[in-house]
Amino acid sequence: MENNKVLETIGLTKYFYDPVKFKVLSAIDLSIDHGEFVSIVGKSGCGKSTLLYLLSTMDTDYEGQIFIHNELVTGKADKVLAQIRNENIGFVFQFHYLLIEYNVLRNVMLPGLKLAKYSEQELEHRALEHLKTLGMEDQALKMPNQLSGGQKQRVAIARALINDPLIIMGDEPTGNLDKKNSNLVFDIFKELTLEKKQTLLIVTHDTDFANKTNRIITMEDGRIIS
Amino acid sequence: MNFKLILNIALHLLKARLKQTIVAAIGVTFSIAMFIALVSFMNGLNDLLDGLMLNRTPHVRLYNDIKPSEHQPITLTEAYKNSTNFIRSIKPKDIGKSIYNSKAIIAYLKKDPRIIDVAPKITTPVFFNSGTIEISGVINGIDVLSEEKIFKVSEYIIEGKVTNLLQNNSIILGKGLADKMMLTVGDIIKITSPSGNLSSLKIVGISQMGIAEVDDVLSYTSLDTAQKLLGEPTNYITDIQIQLHDKTIAPELSKEFREKFNLDTIDYKTANAQFETGSSVRTIISYAVGVVLLIVAGFGIYNILNMMIYEKMDSIAILKATGFSGNDVRWIFISLSLIIGFVGGIFGLLFGFIFSSIIDVIPFKTTSLPTITTYPIYYDGIYYVIGIIFALFTTTIAGYFPASKASRIDPVEIIRGK
Ligand SMILES: Nc1ncnc2c1ncn2[C@@H]1O[C@H](COP(=O)(O)OP(=O)(O)OP(=O)(O)O)[C@@H](O)[C@H]1O
Ligand SMILES: [Mg+2]
Numbered sequence: 001m002e003n004n005k006v007l008e009t010i011g012l013t014k015y016f017y018d019p020v021k022f023k024v025l026s027a028i029d030l031s032i033d034h035g036e037f038v039s040i041v042g043k044s045g046c047g048k049s050t051l052l053y054l055l056s057t058m059d060t061d062y063e064g065q066i067f068i069h070n071e072l073v074t075g076k077a078d079k080v081l082a083q084i085r086n087e088n089i090g091f092v093f094q095f096h097y098l099l100i101e102y103n104v105l106r107n108v109m110l111p112g113l114k115l116a117k118y119s120e121q122e123l124e125h126r127a128l129e130h131l132k133t134l135g136m137e138d139q140a141l142k143m144p145n146q147l148s149g150g151q152k153q154r155v156a157i158a159r160a161l162i163n164d165p166l167i168i169m170g171d172e173p174t175g176n177l178d179k180k181n182s183n184l185v186f187d188i189f190k191e192l193t194l195e196k197k198q199t200l201l202i203v204t205h206d207t208d209f210a211n212k213t214n215r216i217i218t219m220e221d222g223r224i225i226s
Numbered sequence: 227m228n229f230k231l232i233l234n235i236a237l238h239l240l241k242a243r244l245k246q247t248i249v250a251a252i253g254v255t256f257s258i259a260m261f262i263a264l265v266s267f268m269n270g271l272n273d274l275l276d277g278l279m280l281n282r283t284p285h286v287r288l289y290n291d292i293k294p295s296e297h298q299p300i301t302l303t304e305a306y307k308n309s310t311n312f313i314r315s316i317k318p319k320d321i322g323k324s325i326y327n328s329k330a331i332i333a334y335l336k337k338d339p340r341i342i343d344v345a346p347k348i349t350t351p352v353f354f355n356s357g358t359i360e361i362s363g364v365i366n367g368i369d370v371l372s373e374e375k376i377f378k379v380s381e382y383i384i385e386g387k388v389t390n391l392l393q394n395n396s397i398i399l400g401k402g403l404a405d406k407m408m409l410t411v412g413d414i415i416k417i418t419s420p421s422g423n424l425s426s427l428k429i430v431g432i433s434q435m436g437i438a439e440v441d442d443v444l445s446y447t448s449l450d451t452a453q454k455l456l457g458e459p460t461n462y463i464t465d466i467q468i469q470l471h472d473k474t475i476a477p478e479l480s481k482e483f484r485e486k487f488n489l490d491t492i493d494y495k496t497a498n499a500q501f502e503t504g505s506s507v508r509t510i511i512s513y514a515v516g517v518v519l520l521i522v523a524g525f526g527i528y529n530i531l532n533m534m535i536y537e538k539m540d541s542i543a544i545l546k547a548t549g550f551s552g553n554d555v556r557w558i559f560i561s562l563s564l565i566i567g568f569v570g571g572i573f574g575l576l577f578g579f580i581f582s583s584i585i586d587v588i589p590f591k592t593t594s595l596p597t598i599t600t601y602p603i604y605y606d607g608i609y610y611v612i613g614i615i616f617a618l619f620t621t622t623i624a625g626y627f628p629a630s631k632a633s634r635i636d637p638v639e640i641i642r643g644k
Contacts, residue, residue: 101541114549116231
């Protein structure tokens with residue numbers, strides 16, 4: 001079966017048991033093609049983040065199946081999933097999660113060092129390239145605490161890009177940013193889809209942001225309604 | 227697994243918490259240093275006491291004990307050979323303390339390649355006459371040169387020289403005896419042997435073992451003098467003392483000679499069983515203290531790692547989100563602990579050596595050990611090997627539990643929490 005699917009779910013269902021059994025996601029069927037720029041919107045508490053964590057392979061407690069690049073990842077071992085995340089998925093969260101012990105450049109390089117596909121020099125070069133496209137090359141040797149919020153978020157994006165992932169997932173990556181920075185991040189994402197055919201899946205509350213994407217998935221009470 | 231990267235991350239985490247890391251490492255350093263110093267000191271002490279004991283006890287001693295005959299007449303009669311015979315009221319038989327055919331035995335032993343030297347000896351109780359009173363004591367008639375070679379008698383001679391005994395009719399008195407009878411070197415002392423012979427000997431030296439009971443009764447003469455004193459021929463010897471190359475085979479040799487020469491034998495271990503106990507107790511104490519200190523240091527590391535993990539939850543979460551497996555995270559924290567253990571341990575070895583060297587030069591004088599001027603230290607590389615293994619082992623254990631906790635951290639929970 002040769003197709004263009006980067007991500008596919010079949011009957012994805014998740015429960016929370018604490019304090020009472022509660023169905024957060026019910027039978028989600030979703031498919032994302034290569035090069036799509038998809039946003040997920042919906043009321044607070046409808047299960048967007050939960051869905052994203054399942055798709056990211058970090059949360060493995062669910063029913064149904066997840067395919068990444070047509071390969072079933074459900075039920076794989078922790079080590080294999082870590083490898084899949086490292087190679088295929090880039091993350092940008094609302095909070096930047098940069099390691100304060102490392103400078104910007106090292107932070108960006110870290111997933112690449114883990115993957116060890118390129119040599120350290122090559123990685124450094126690639127990291128600088130990504131920082132350059134994000135307008136951050138002159139900040140490469142700063143420590144994360146010396147950066148502004150928007151700058152940190154751009155570093156996080158560069159980090160998500162370092163291994164050329166199949167898909168970049170974001171959970172309200174612009175949530176902490178003002179309008180100007182938020183637009184900047186959107187422009188970066190847009191450019192990635194246009195120039196690098198990068199697939200993006202972004203959870204957002206920002207309707208302006210969502211309206212500018214290729215496809216909007218709307219959720220309500222653990223279901224996809226459109 | 228990419229150990230270079232993992233080590234790099236561990237080092238950066240440590241750098242960010244340098245102060246606590248140093249405190250943790252100092253804990254390890256301190257315990258290893260204490261362990262090394264203690265174990266070196268205790269073994270130095272063991273060595274010294276062993277020496278003290280071996281300076282007085284031959285590895286194997288051959289002698290005639292007073293005991294009942296092993297073969298009673300009834301066992302020799304054919305008629306009762308296969309019966310179980312009960313004999314009551316057996317009296318010990320004194321076959322004489324003299325070792326029969328001693329010259330031949332000594333000549334034979336001297337050829338044995340396992341034996342360094344053989345020293346014949348005569349031990350006899352005597353009375354020292356001082357004016358009207360008689361003081362009981364013991365005379366050791368020794369082969370001066372062999373005795374000196376095996377037991378370093380000269381170390382205990384505080385006045386005169388042991389070789390003075392080579393002169394005829396000379397004696398070296400124990401200090402206690404000399405003091406009691408108010409005699410000094412050059413004086414003449416009258417001695418009565420068990421059989422009543424009276425002789426006069428010239429005092430050529432004073433000895434001091436440092437043990438009052440010994441110094442109050444013991445004196446040395448040469449073999450000849452002792453034989454003359456007792457009115458015995460020149461082959462009269464009561465003890466044959468044997469020094470071995472390898473003292474650990476003493477018990478076996480003791481048995482072998484007992485059977486071969488039909489004499490009573492005793493090895494140094496049996497003769498000094500209580501010393502062995504003391505030695506092992508000291509060794510146990512030093513290891514116990516070392517282990518206890520290390521456990522304390524281990525708890526320190528455990529605490530610091532736990533704290534670090536709480537502080538670094540975010541970092542752990544993002545490491546996991548970007549593709550580090552639980553195992554990678556575990557190794558990061560174990561390496562962290564190992565770095566602390568290794569660095570702390572190496573400094574511990576260094577300080578242990580320094581402490582040992584300091585103890586080694588602290589003056590320590592005791593009359594019983596005239597050759598000892600400082601506290602004893604026994605240097606042995608094996609303690610250092612054990613020390614560093616201890617350090618690495620404890621820190622690995624201390625690090626393992628926090629590291630496993632870190633490896634189980636669910637990144638989703640952390641990321642959700644923000
Ligand atoms: N660990 C948990 N245990 C129990 N219930 C949870 C847990 N985490 C989330 N929930 C519940 O699951 C539901 C979905 O949460 P989720 O975080 O996915 O919402 P969301 O769509 O991302 O909301 P928001 O837009 O506010 O971020 C919520 O009702 C929430 O209360
Ligand atoms: Mg959310």
